[in-house]
Amino acid sequence: MPTRTYRPVQVATLASGMDLILPLHEITGDRDGPTLGISAAIHGEEAVGVEIIYRFVTSFDLDGLAGRLLVLPVANPFTYAANTRFTPIDGGNLNRIFPGNHDGFLTEQLAYAVTEHFLRKIDIYVDLHAGGAYPTVDYVYILNAENLSRAFGSRLLYRPREALAGTSISVTRELNIPSVVVELGGGDVDQSEYVRRGIAGMANVLRTLKMLPGDPTPPPAQIVLREIATLRPHHGGLLLPEVTEMGGEVRREQALGRVISPYSFEELEVIRCPFERGIVVLTQLTPNVVEPGIYGFMIGNLATAES
Ligand SMILES: [Zn+2]
Numbered sequence: 579m580p581t582r583t584y585r586p587v588q589v590a591t592l593a594s595g596m597d598l599i600l601p602l603h604e605i606t607g608d609r610d611g612p613t614l615g616i617s618a619a620i621h622g623e624e625a626v627g628v629e630i631i632y633r634f635v636t637s638f639d640l641d642g643l644a645g646r647l648l649v650l651p652v653a654n655p656f657t658y659a660a661n662t663r664f665t666p667i668d669g670g671n672l673n674r675i676f677p678g679n680h681d682g683f684l685t686e687q688l689a690y691a692v693t694e695h696f697l698r699k700i701d702i703y704v705d706l707h708a709g710g711a712y713p714t715v716d717y718v719y720i721l722n723a724e725n726l727s728r729a730f731g732s733r734l735l736y737r738p739r740e741a742l743a744g745t746s747i748s749v750t751r752e753l754n755i756p757s758v759v760v761e762l763g764g765g766d767v768d769q770s771e772y773v774r775r776g777i778a779g780m781a782n783v784l785r786t787l788k789m790l791p792g793d794p795t796p797p798p799a800q801i802v803l804r805e806i807a808t809l810r811p812h813h814g815g816l817l818l819p820e821v822t823e824m825g826g827e828v829r830r831e832q833a834l835g836r837v838i839s840p841y842s843f844e845e846l847e848v849i850r851c852p853f854e855r856g857i858v859v860l861t862q863l864t865p866n867v868v869e870p871g872i873y874g875f876m877i878g879n880l881a882t883a884e885s
Contacts, residue, residue: 580643581606582635589691590684598688600695603649605635611645611789615700616780617692618650620673620707620746622657626763627706630776638777642791643784650696653746654688661711674744693749702726703750703757704783706776709764713873715860716762716824720802721747723756728797729786730760730779733825734859734878735802758783767863801885803878806859813837813846814869819862827880828856834875835862855880 587600616634618627631651640647652658654672656665664671670685676697678689697703702723709715717734720727727735741747750757760779763772778795785794811817819835821828828834828851837847860876868874 580608580640587691587695589688598655600650600691601652601655602696603635603647603651605640605643605647605649607640607643607645607789609642609644612701612787613646613648613699614702614704614784614787614789615648615650615696616704616706617653617696617746618706619658620653620705621663621671621710622652622654622659623661623663623711624706624708624764625658625661626708626769626772627776628652628658629769629773630706630780633773634777634780638781640790644789648696648700650692653692654685663710673746674742676744676746676749692746697746697749697755698753700750700755702787703747703755704780705746705757705759707759707761708772709761709860710873712765712862712864712866712868713860714763714765714767714824714863715876717803717859717878718761719759721757721759722751722754723758726756726758726783726786728800729782729794730758731775731782731795731797732760732762732779733798733800734857735800736806736859736878737802737804737884739804761860765863766866801857801878801880801883803857803859804882804884805879807852807877807879808873809834809849809852809875809877810871811837811847811849811868811874812870815846815867816840816865817862817868817874818865821858821861821875822863824858824861826858828858828877830854830856834877837868849874851877853877853879853881
């Protein structure tokens with residue numbers, strides 16, 4: 579039976595008198611093996627990752643575990659509590675300022691603590707993201723561990739030309755730690771299917787690493803995207819989506835959604851597919867109130883995709 583220890587790390591005392599902690603869990607198997615780090619809620623509004631981790635760690639059968647899981651279910655508690663992307667106290671985006679700064683703004687101090695107490699302690703890394711409070715997303719990045727990215731089992735993968743600076747992955751890649759970033763779920767819809775897939779994906783990654791007994795389930799036919807357009811509205815209002823099939827195909831100029839004014843009822847903007855043949859990677863599954871510049875839609879370019 580694996581041994582489970584909760585080992586919260588104290589980062590700072592806040593003006594409220596409360597402690598800012600990194601909630602670290604260690605699950606240690608009976609057999610030797612590597613340390614796999616799993617994190618969620620680096621962006622707190624991407625909350626489904628927290629539930630995936632909770633259920634995976636507390637309910638999934640981890641008997642026969644080799645090595646150790648080091649688990650950080652809520653990397654930015656401020657954003658998790660407020661259901662936001664940016665730390666309310668200083669406006670920081672935790673996933674743009676890694677490796678952080680011990681003497682910096684609060685979010686930079688948090689990033690530094692995550693780097694020192696978590697990222698530097700692991701051998702393999704899976705970071706769970708999601709669409710957010712409104713958008714829903716479904717793909718996995720291929721970074722420096724294609725086999726593990728594929729093993730998670732999502733149908734769509736994304737091989738970016740370069741990694742985004744300041745992400746937690748920028749730290750682990752520099753340390754040559756095989757890293758997988760999952761974008762799964764989110765939005766104001768039932769998350770149970772995403773939770774189920776998240777747990778199955780984690781199990782499959784562990785089986786691929788031989789950290790859990792049993793053969794991994796082969797992934798479905800997968801599409802590797804080389805280009806994804808992020809489409810952000812220029813007007814705020816009520817966004818009425820027209821494509822609500824995740825992974826569905828869209829064609830050039832097809833309307834993806836309309837922003838209307840809930841005040842004057844005018845149509846302020848139509849957001850359209852920029853590619854000859856596109857595939858829906860992130861969308862709004864419900865009509866949502868939006869501000870300009872939010873994640874509206876993400877469309878993969880099928881013309882440059884690897885199949
Ligand atoms: Zn995120």
